[in-house]
Structures are given as C-alpha cells and as structure tokens.
Amino acid sequence: MKILLSGGGTGGHIYPALALMNRIKEKYPDSEFLYVGTERGLESTIVRKAGVPFESVEIQGLRRSLSLENVKTVYLMLKSIADSKKIIKNFQPDVVIGTGGYVCAPVLYAASRLGVPAIIHEQNSVAGVTNKFLSRFVGKICICFEDARKDFEQYEEKIVYTGNPRAQEVAAITEGASLAEYQLKDGIPTVLIFGGSRGAAKLNESFVEAYNLFKGKPYQVMLVTGETHFEKVSKQIASLGQSLANIRVLPYVYEMPKLFKSTALIVSRSGATTLTEVMALGLPSILIPSPYVTNNHQQKNAESLVKNGAAEMILEKELHAKSLFKAIDSLMLNDTARKEMAFQAKRMGITDASDRIIQVILDVIK
C-alpha cells in the first residue's frame, strides 16, 4: 500500500499522522509512505527526524484584513495545488490522508482532482477551517469527538468516529522515560508543565513567577517551554538568583509520551492530541485552554474532561503564579485526588483509533 500523509503547522496535527503510519507499517510492512508538509511548520523537523520521506509545498494562511499579502496567498495556493499534483503523480499513492493544518488544503484538493481517494482526520471537537473546506472533496471524514459531527453535517454519510491514532500508539507504551535522563531523580513524583507543541508565553511567565515557591517540595517539576521561548525563560530563571535541584527546564521533548508515562501530573494547554495522550495513559491533568484558537475549541476540549472529573481547568485570564502554584501543589500533595482523576481520564480514552482508520482506508481504496 502506498500512502501519502499530510498535516502540519503544529505537533497536534503531525503526531497523529505519524502514529497512524507506524501502525500501518506494523500491519503491512511493505507499505510505502510520503509526507507532504511545509518547511515553516514543525513537521519539517519532526517528520524528517522520524526518518520519513518528506516533501514540502509553500503556502500561507489568509489574513483577515484586505492586504497585498492575500494576493501572495492566492498565488501560493494555486502554485501549491500544482506542486501537490506533481508530487502525487510521481508517488502514485493509493490513498491521501490529511490530519489538519492549512497545508492539507492544496494536497488533498489536488488528490481529489486526480481521483485519488482522500481522507481527513479531525482531532478537535470543533472542526478546523481546512478540514471544513476539504469535507466536500474527500471520501471519508474521521472524527474524535461526537461534537465535531455538526461541523460536517452536510456530509454525514462520510463521517466515521475513529478517535486519534496517537492514543493507540501511546497506550501501547510499556516503559516510561527515566527521569535521570532529564537530570531529575527517578521515583519522585514529578509534574510536567508545557504549553502544547509550541509552548505558551503566559504559562511560562506564570511559572517563572512561581519558581521559588517550589523550593523544598517533596515533588519535582519539569517545564517544557517550547523552542522559541526557551532562551528568554532560562534568562529569567537565572536572574531569580537560585537554581532549584527539583526543577528542570527544557525547550522541547521528542519522546513526550514516554515522559508522560513517568509523570504524576500534567499541566498543559488542551490541544486535542495532548488530551488524547492524557486519556490513553490515564493521567490527571490541569488544563489551561489556549484562548487564541478557532471558536475557543481548546476550552470545549478541556471541558469534556472536566465534566467527567478527569481534569481541572484554569482559564488563561485566571492564570498567574499563585493560581498555577496552588493548583499544582494541592494535587501533587493529594495522591487520592490524582488517582481518581487518572481513573476517570483512562475511562474516556479510545485506544484502537489507528485500526479503525485502517479499516476506513481499506474501504476507500476498494
């Protein structure tokens, strides 16, 4: 089977595609893959690092205001469709799968024009703009939240509830990362704080302000700042005048699910793929939805866990050093509450999503 994958911008669109690819490889070792993304998105690093053949097209998002940039956007859109057609004709895939992010628009549109079966995967409870646009042109629409159905209601017959492939991959992990590899101690409860795949400035700032409060605590803290914020945060922490042995600050972690498995509490944005992983592993979490996303979908994602007792939520407008520290400290000192949240999170997870999507692939290429 030859499969062309596309999806990008942020990790939440990329990791599900790679997880699906890994599962297809397991079941069909002769399969061939090609990933199409942009050079600017995180996919150009993550996908290449994973050793997957990668080609790029150039494209940019539309500005909301009238501007010359939009002329360039239209030009790039037409060019990227033509480039995608060339890539597809060369690779000759049996199916093209898009996991979101604007790069999928030219790639999957081109596939449909060439008569190649195409599938989109929507990770969120509210569909992204690109997936809504593509819903008309693709054969199947895979969703992870029942709420997403209403965004594709004109194409109800195409919708399949599959869940997120990253859940299946993560649920199969048997061994967690060693915390010693991160210069922390194994066996001590550890909280992992990160703002999605790109980091979140307000979360980083609140953490820096709370830094000294973690002194002498019976637990460890890891902050993953996001690549672009790392230098600034490191300088701010250095200027506080003390370096605490129970705290570790990193720019990015490539083996996140393994690290998840070794942590006692997750504090993060509520991007759909992160939540999938949290549920698949059954982890307690404090969620801080990004208010800067389409239709506030991260808050809806978070609320689905909160209403099941699986997570706590802090809205960004209520996020500061004190609220962050208080929420972390009281959960880290309360094993029973964490266990109950973990149990509820685990109950919510779907852990055979890749197999469900493989069935969808087999149906469309019949």
Ligand SMILES: CC(=O)N[C@H]1[C@@H](OP(=O)(O)OP(=O)(O)OC[C@H]2O[C@@H](n3ccc(=O)[nH]c3=O)[C@H](O)[C@@H]2O)O[C@H](CO)[C@@H](O)[C@@H]1O
């Ligand atoms: C700002 C924005 O548009 N965010 C969207 C984006 O988020 P974002 O890319 O942040 O997505 P998610 O939170 O869903 O996923 C992040 C992924 O990156 C991984 N990770 C993160 C940090 C790190 O250091 N290493 C690492 O591997 C996580 O384990 C996870 O697999 O896509 C999600 C899925 O469509 C959406 O729900 C989010 O709203």
